[in-house]
Amino acid sequence: MGYGFLKAARARSVCVSAALTLSACGGTSSSATDTTQSSSANDAYAVGGTVTGLVTGTQITLLNNGTDALTVSANGTFSFPTKIAADGAYAATIDTQPTGQTCTVSNGSGTIGAVNVTGITIACTRLAFAYVVNQSTGNGVSQYTIGSDGSLSPMATPSVDTDGAAAIAITPSGKYAYVSSGQSILPFTIGSDGSLSPMNPASIAIGDIVRGIAIAPSGQYAYVADETSGSVLQYTIGTNGALSPMSPASVPAGNTPFSVTADPTGNYVYVINGSGDTVSEYAVDRSSGALSLVGTAATDHAPTSMGIDPSGKYAYVATQSGVIDQYLIGSGGALSPMTPATVAAGPDSIGLVVDPSGQYVYVADNNQGSVWQYTVSGNGALTSMSPASVGGGAGLDSSSVAMDPSGQYVYGVNEGPATISQYALGSAGALSSLSTPTVSTGNVPSLMATTYAATQ
Incomplete structure (x- = not known):
């Protein structure tokens, strides 16, 4: 690099483009950098480094000495x-x-x-939030930020009143949340700080008891279990988060439907029917989101919740019969039992979550107040870890289990003492309590959902 070029560079504004897209105040561009350059004291030298963790489609503005501005819009080197x-x-x-x-x-x-x-190193991490629905009046949804160590901290407004709540679902974008409460669906926007704000209208009256909610992976459709009518309500989600009934507005389910799960591929939806010991299987019309019934699969007695691995090949159903039912998902969405068809669990399994990598499954047991932990084999079958469960204690009455969006932390919802147990995943998926093992939540907590903050 010649002295004449450097002299010219001092006389004009220069935008540098290296391994990522950068923008500043205008001017020409040059490549970033001869790290071995050594010259006279009159020469000038580039100042830069590396950006990591920046989400695609976002940007960060940096300053050098308080004035020299640079906008970075991708991970990699900068100057x-x-x-x-x-x-x-x-x-x-x-x-x-x-x-x-x-x-x-x-x-x-x-x-x-x-x-x-x-x-210079610029390391970026995503903000993450957690929400717990409480069945008591006055603190319907508890709100938390998730720290870099997985710990939950109540937001400035620790809860929003929903007059009791049964379930919550969040769009993949992290912009909108929907809560089932009695005979209504309550839609919320999620602020940049994670706080929930009611939409307008703040409530969608159903007239029946509604339970579980699932959002399609595309974020375009929502499905709600209507316990009273034995059906699944189906909605499109507008760009502003508003729900609009599809035509038809509902499809039949089994007896006492209360839990809804959308598979990660977006092709199928499953509904647990509590009174019938069955799972209703639906295919999704990808152009409209409308459901069509494929069939039903039998479960062990008293199924409670369902999880599907990220590949969409395997499904697991927690039951209150001391077992987890294991299924293969066929090309048309039909469930068929694995061999073996079940794996041992706690006597009152009531919540189940599959980690984002598809390597581990965690199940909450209401009777023992513990979290059971499993590894997922290559054929999808579950194998108990050692120890088979963590936590537990009289009166905990665990009601569900959830994971943070990164898949590094697990949370057990304890109905009895109104607390959340906090765990970290070890290298082989085994759980260990965080330094602060529990945090308080609202009265009679039931379900929990987590999300990354919206980036768009």
């Missing part, structure tokens, strides 16, 4: 527009955080030597 002479100081800071994320600076300041600076 500030203005070079600095030898012995000059540099100090990288964050001017504008990316939407839904928090970024930090490491090795951000120092004095220029006779080489380009390339060691």
Whole structure:
């Protein structure tokens, strides 16, 4: 790199484009960097580093020495527009955080030597939130932020009143949440800080008792179990989060439908029928979201909840019969029992979650107040870990289990003491309690949902 080029660079604004898309105040572009450059004290040197963890489609604005601005819109190397002479100081800071994320600076300041600076690190992590529905009046949904260590912290407004709640579902975008409460569906927007705000209208009257809610992976459709009529209500979700009934507005289910699960591929929906010991199987019309009944699968007595692995090949149903039912998902969505058809569990399994990697399954047991833990084999069958369960204790009455969006932490909802047990996943999926093992929640908690903050 010649002295004439460097002199010209000092006379104009330069935008640098390296392994990612960068924008600043205009000017020409140059490539980032000769890290071995050594020249006279009159030469100037680039200041830059690496960005990691930035979500695709978002951007972060950086400053050097408080003024030299650079906008980064992808992970990789970066370099500030203005070079600095030898012995000059540099100090990288964050001017504008990316939407839904928090970024930090490491090795951000120092004095220029006779080489380009390339060691600044900008590490970004996504914000995450958790919500617990409580069946008591006055604190219907408890709201939490999820820390980098997995711990839950109540938001500034710790709960929103829903006059009791049964279930909650959140769109994949992290923008909208829907709560079933008695004979109504309550739609909410999710703020940048994770707080829930009622939409307008704040309630959709159903007239029947509604229970479980599931959102399609596309975020375009919602399905609600109507316990009274024995049906599944189906809605389209507008760009503003508003629910609109499909035509037809409902499809038949079995006796006492109360839990709805959408498979990760978006092709199928499953509804647990509590009184009939069955699962209703539906195919999804991908163009409209409408459901069509494929058939029903038998379960062991008193099924409670269902989980599906990320590949959409395997399904698991928790029951209050001391077993987990295991199924293969056929090409048309029909469930067929694995061999073996069941795996031992707690005597009153009432909540189940599959981790995002598809390697582990966790089940809450209401009778023991514990969380049972399993590994998933190559054919989808579950194998108990050692120990088979963690936590537990008289009066805990665990009602459900959930995972954080990253798949690194597990939460057990304890109805008896109104607490949430907090666990971290070990290298083989085994759970261990966090340093703060429990946090308080509202009265009679039942279900929990987590989400990343919206980034768009």
